[in-house]
Amino acid sequence: MRELVQQPLTMWNLLLIVLAAIALLLVVLVFVTYAIYFERKVIGWMQLRPGPNRVGPLGLLQTVADVSKLLLKEDTRPKQADRILFALAPVLAYAPAFTVLAVMPFTESLQFADLDIGVLYYVGLSSITVLGVITAGWASNNKYALIGGLRSAAQMISYEVALVMSIVGIVILTGSMNLREIVEAQRDVWNIVPQFLAFLIFIIAAQAELNRSPFDLPEAESELVAGYHVEYSGFRFAMFMLAEYVYMFAMGTMVTVLFLGGWLPIHPALSFIPGIVWFVVKFSLYVFLQFWLRATMPRIRSDQLMSFAWKGLLPLAFLNILLTAGFVSIFA
Amino acid sequence: MEEHVQLTPLERYVTRIGEKFGESAIENAYINELAKHVPTLVIQKEQWKEVARFLKEDESLHFEYLSNLHGIDYEDRMEMYYHFYSYKHRQNLAVKIVLPRENPSVCSVAEIWGGADWSERETYDLLGIHFAGHPNLTRIMLPDDWVGYPLRKDYVEYDEEV
Amino acid sequence: MLRNQPPTESVISPAPEIRTEEMLLNVGPQHPSTHGVFRLVVKIEGETIKEAVPVMGYLHRGTEKIAENLTYTQIIPYMDRLDYLAAMTNNYVLCHAVETMMGLAIPERADYLRIIAMELNRIASHLVWWGTYLLDIGAMSPFLYAFRDRESILDLLNELCGARMTFNYMRIGGVKWDAPPGWIEKVANFVQYMKKELPNYHKLVSGNEIFIHRLAGIGQYDADTALHYSLSGVMLRCTGIKWDLRRDESYSLYDRFEFEIPTAVEGDCLARYWLRLAEIEQSLRILEQAVQQFPADGEIMGKVPRVIRPPAGETYVRIESPRGEIGVYIASQGKDKPWRLKLRRPSFMNLQILPHLLVGANMANMVAILGSIDIVLGEVDA
Numbered sequence: 001m002r003e004l005v006q007q008p009l010t011m012w013n014l015l016l017i018v019l020a021a022i023a024l025l026l027v028v029l030v031f032v033t034y035a036i037y038f039e040r041k042v043i044g045w046m047q048l049r050p051g052p053n054r055v056g057p058l059g060l061l062q063t064v065a066d067v068s069k070l071l072l073k074e075d076t077r078p079k080q081a082d083r084i085l086f087a088l089a090p091v092l093a094y095a096p097a098f099t100v101l102a103v104m105p106f107t108e109s110l111q112f113a114d115l116d117i118g119v120l121y122y123v124g125l126s127s128i129t130v131l132g133v134i135t136a137g138w139a140s141n142n143k144y145a146l147i148g149g150l151r152s153a154a155q156m157i158s159y160e161v162a163l164v165m166s167i168v169g170i171v172i173l174t175g176s177m178n179l180r181e182i183v184e185a186q187r188d189v190w191n192i193v194p195q196f197l198a199f200l201i202f203i204i205a206a207q208a209e210l211n212r213s214p215f216d217l218p219e220a221e222s223e224l225v226a227g228y229h230v231e232y233s234g235f236r237f238a239m240f241m242l243a244e245y246v247y248m249f250a251m252g253t254m255v256t257v258l259f260l261g262g263w264l265p266i267h268p269a270l271s272f273i274p275g276i277v278w279f280v281v282k283f284s285l286y287v288f289l290q291f292w293l294r295a296t297m298p299r300i301r302s303d304q305l306m307s308f309a310w311k312g313l314l315p316l317a318f319l320n321i322l323l324t325a326g327f328v329s330i331f332a
Numbered sequence: 333m334e335e336h337v338q339l340t341p342l343e344r345y346v347t348r349i350g351e352k353f354g355e356s357a358i359e360n361a362y363i364n365e366l367a368k369h370v371p372t373l374v375i376q377k378e379q380w381k382e383v384a385r386f387l388k389e390d391e392s393l394h395f396e397y398l399s400n401l402h403g404i405d406y407e408d409r410m411e412m413y414y415h416f417y418s419y420k421h422r423q424n425l426a427v428k429i430v431l432p433r434e435n436p437s438v439c440s441v442a443e444i445w446g447g448a449d450w451s452e453r454e455t456y457d458l459l460g461i462h463f464a465g466h467p468n469l470t471r472i473m474l475p476d477d478w479v480g481y482p483l484r485k486d487y488v489e490y491d492e493e494v
Numbered sequence: 495m496l497r498n499q500p501p502t503e504s505v506i507s508p509a510p511e512i513r514t515e516e517m518l519l520n521v522g523p524q525h526p527s528t529h530g531v532f533r534l535v536v537k538i539e540g541e542t543i544k545e546a547v548p549v550m551g552y553l554h555r556g557t558e559k560i561a562e563n564l565t566y567t568q569i570i571p572y573m574d575r576l577d578y579l580a581a582m583t584n585n586y587v588l589c590h591a592v593e594t595m596m597g598l599a600i601p602e603r604a605d606y607l608r609i610i611a612m613e614l615n616r617i618a619s620h621l622v623w624w625g626t627y628l629l630d631i632g633a634m635s636p637f638l639y640a641f642r643d644r645e646s647i648l649d650l651l652n653e654l655c656g657a658r659m660t661f662n663y664m665r666i667g668g669v670k671w672d673a674p675p676g677w678i679e680k681v682a683n684f685v686q687y688m689k690k691e692l693p694n695y696h697k698l699v700s701g702n703e704i705f706i707h708r709l710a711g712i713g714q715y716d717a718d719t720a721l722h723y724s725l726s727g728v729m730l731r732c733t734g735i736k737w738d739l740r741r742d743e744s745y746s747l748y749d750r751f752e753f754e755i756p757t758a759v760e761g762d763c764l765a766r767y768w769l770r771l772a773e774i775e776q777s778l779r780i781l782e783q784a785v786q787q788f789p790a791d792g793e794i795m796g797k798v799p800r801v802i803r804p805p806a807g808e809t810y811v812r813i814e815s816p817r818g819e820i821g822v823y824i825a826s827q828g829k830d831k832p833w834r835l836k837l838r839r840p841s842f843m844n845l846q847i848l849p850h851l852l853v854g855a856n857m858a859n860m861v862a863i864l865g866s867i868d869i870v871l872g873e874v875d876a
Contacts, residue, residue: 047634049638225525298699299632300707301859367810368743397721400821405834413808422742446846448724450843450846454842473554475551482559
């Protein structure tokens with residue numbers, strides 16, 4: 001895949017590149033479909049109920065039916081909404097979510113772009129999504145949506161800082177921002193061991209970035225009804241949902257790559273199992289953790305959320321950088 | 333006052349209020365056998381506001397809790413019924429005020445017992461009793477443009493279709 | 495809509511060139527956290543509430559007016575529909591008022607059945623509160639656990655009187671149905687089950703750091719304020735006033751049981767949360783004793799005249815419902831229908847403190863404070 005990009009651009013190559021992108025999109029769509037299915041199933045089991053089990057065998061087609069419904073539904077727009085921004089917001093939210101996947105190394109060979117600044121690329125692009133959320137909140141011309149959008153902006157920006165700072169330790173340790181090299185550097189020991197503090201900060205900040213429980217304030221159903229996407233329906237709403245789950249996909253990939261050794265086996269003796277399987281297993285563990293949290297946690301309050309980010313997570317992230325830098329300069 | 337130790341609560345209330353406001357403030361005083369023997373006072377309408385404040389603030393009465401208040405339409409007259417409780421003395425007290433049927437009005441006790449606020453609004457809404465000095469005497473259950481007071485005995489439905 | 499209060503000064507004075515505006519937010523009547531058709535118009539600055547005006551009446555059915563044209567027995571089903579989460583206590587308070595007027599003696603077995611039904615219903619009501627309150631706070635699972643256990647209670651009550659929520663079970667002078675064979679054992683089993691289950695509730699939620707931080711110190715008031723606003727039930731006991739009509743103005747056979755009255759001094763949402771769970775424990779204790787003392791046989795209806803005509807006069811009785819003090823006033827003219835029926839609804843009275851608690855609170859606390867009052871809209875609007 002990487003070689004393909006470096007070859008001269010012929011019609012054939014262009015076609016291959018486009019086909020590969022479509023393939024990835026399909027993989028992501030299938031992931032989203034079944035992530036939603038498993039989320040409902042897993043939470044259902046945790047809550048002593050069967051979860052979806054009507055559409056298709058074991059309810060496997062439930063999400064397919066839901067998505068088809070969303071796509072076929074009338075696209076409503078409030079009369080007073082800002083037409084252009086209202087249409088633009090879902091795109092702004094979704095596009096960066098998909099583009100960040102380009103730098104993700106799923107296995108040694110399966111990666112679309114091997115950027116030397118992969119980490120930076122991810123962090124930079126993913127912060128564009130917040131624009132989509134604010135735009136949606138503003139353009140809807142709805143007070144609940146506005147509050148949700150602004151909460152979301154405050155939250156995502158605050159936690160982004162902590163998120164990025166927690167990665168710095170790994171960059172120092174590895175000496176590279178290339179995601180593939182970061183994985184390769186974990187052959188002996190996964191980053192989760194030397195960078196455990198960073199791992200915790202990353203996991204917490206990632207929950208906030210993803211607007212997922214216990215940090216699901218922007219869409220806090222009980223107070224804001226649905227937050228920034230309260231006025232959206234049909235396929236525009238589907239795009240917000242899609243963005244949310246694609247981000248979950250991206251964040252899962254990031255956690256796996258940065259902390260859990262990507263496609264590397266847990267022990268060299270187990271290397272006969274293909275890398276992609278290892279990747280999927282680790283990735284699934286992270287996704288499961290999210291569902292688990294959602295079934296367990298109450299929602300944190302917005303002011304506590306902010307003070308937790310700036311007074312709790314960020315100093316810890318700095319401490320982690322300091323410790324890592326000290327460690328590296330003494331022992332390396 | 334030693335010989336008055338055996339006074340029943342009702343006699344105590346009557347004496348205390350009588351001393352302060354004169355005999356005329358209490359129109360009637362009796363034990364209501366039907367309501368678990370609650371001492372009941374019928375207070376004169378004009379002096380109700382001062383008596384109410386006294387009921388709450390006097391140390392020997394100290395009825396700091398308003399359990400309930402409402403009005404009753406007896407066709408020839410209106411009545412207000414208040415039920416108080418004193419947590420300090422562990423005593424119940426019922427107070428009644430007789431109002432004329434036409435343009436019934438009584439002073440509000442919402443500033444003495446905050447809990448009276450909505451109950452007075454409800455009584456105004458459903459019975460049309462006016463509470464002088466209430467901070468926000470508007471309809472609470474029915475729409476603001478409702479015609480008539482449904483709990484009055486002579487109430488006729490404005491719109492039979494509804 | 496917003497009146498009576500002068501516009502309050504902004505706490506953080508904005509820089510002169512930035513124009514800030516207070517926003518008027520209409521919460522409800524269709525809103526997931528108002529627990530029914532309750533509407534709240536809040537004026538917010540940022541996320542701070544400057545003023546809150548409750549608007550109600552969307553569920554007003556005029557029960558008091560309807561009752562004037564019904565015989566006393568016919569009113570009972572209407573009582574079910576006030577506080578539909580604890581219909582048994584509503585049944586009881588009406589019957590109790592009429593029985594007090596007529597001086598009726600209730601057979602012992604009927605009284606035990608009433609108490610068992612009321613306490614089961616109290617637990618069910620608190621369970622609904624627990625589940626929905628945590629749903630308001632943003633935790634999803636407790637709701638389903640609470641409803642699972644509430645379902646067992648509803649099954650028991652269903653077996654007793656054939657309805658799950660609107661029971662119409664009690665009659666003036668007794669109860670309508672006797673306990674079916676084996677029912678008392680089922681109640682005993684449920685009590686044992688619930689006693690084991692309750693610690694799990696605490697394990698799942700009560701120790702959660704986020705949960706505690708969200709509730710501690712929120713919606714706080716002191717005992718004087720509570721009395722001033724005529725609060726009752728848990729809303730009163732959370733300020734340290736030990737007051738429970740079941741013990742302090744004992745009715746039915748409550749003086750035969752040993753139970754505590756849980757109180758707290760903090761007066762905040764967290765205290766109210768703990769009290770409601772503690773009350774479930776006490777209700778279980780009462781049930782346990784009631785099941786043990788339950789008479790082997792006996793009448794379930796006392797000697798009641800064929801047509802119920804309380805003597806002319808008036809009465810006011812109050813009892814302890816899960817939400818607080820529920821009272822019934824009856825003015826009778828010696829007829830078979832009440833001249834005037836007045837319902838003192840605890841949800842309605844407790845709700846009065848809401849505007850006072852909300853001023854200065856954060857938007858996110860609005861839901862937590864409203865939820866902690868535990869209102870049922872059927873009762874607020876009557």
